Amino acid sequence: MDPWRAAAGGLTVALRVTPRGGRDAIDGVETLSDGRSVLKVRVRAIADGGEANRAVTELLAKAIGVTKASVRITSGMTSRLKQVAISGDPSKLDQALRDLSAAHKPTGK
Numbered sequence: 001m002d003p004w005r006a007a008a009g010g011l012t013v014a015l016r017v018t019p020r021g022g023r024d025a026i027d028g029v030e031t032l033s034d035g036r037s038v039l040k041v042r043v044r045a046i047a048d049g050g051e052a053n054r055a056v057t058e059l060l061a062k063a064i065g066v067t068k069a070s071v072r073i074t075s076g077m078t079s080r081l082k083q084v085a086i087s088g089d090p091s092k093l094d095q096a097l098r099d100l101s102a103a104h105k106p107t108g109k
Contacts, residue, residue, distance in 0.1 A: 002037060003036075004094065004097055007090075009087050010070070010085060010088050010090060010093060011086045011093045012083055013083070013086060013097070014039065014083060015038055015039050015084055016032070016038040016039070016041070016081055017042070017043065017080050018040070018041070018080070019046055019080075020043075020045075021043055022042070023042065024042070024043050024055060024059050026039065026100055029101045041059065047078075050077075053073055053077060053082075056073070057072065057073065057084070058071075060084065060086070063100055064086065064096040065096060066086060066087070066093075070088055071087075072085050
């Protein structure tokens with residue numbers, strides 16, 4: 001199951017974020033112990049003053065080819081598990097996320 005779904009005007013994506021992850025990268029899809037799928041994201045920024053959240057939105061925007069303003073965190077501002085809304089054409093966004101996650105095989109926990 002994909003960690004993203006169509007929403008009004010774009011997609012919503014479930015993320016598991018690792019701040020201070022050593023590099024800025026999208027590490028593919030992971031299945032959590034409760035069965036939910038998440039897109040794994042790591043950023044170099046620390047989780048202080050919103051720095052990691054800014055880095056996450058910038059990384060996602062760049063990776064899928066949308067503006068920074070098109071990506072916003074809708075829940076989980078202070079949590080590693082976040083929901084992100086991405087504005088744009090849902091089919092194009094879906095394909096961009098599939099292309100990103102295709103390079104990484106899914107893992108389970």
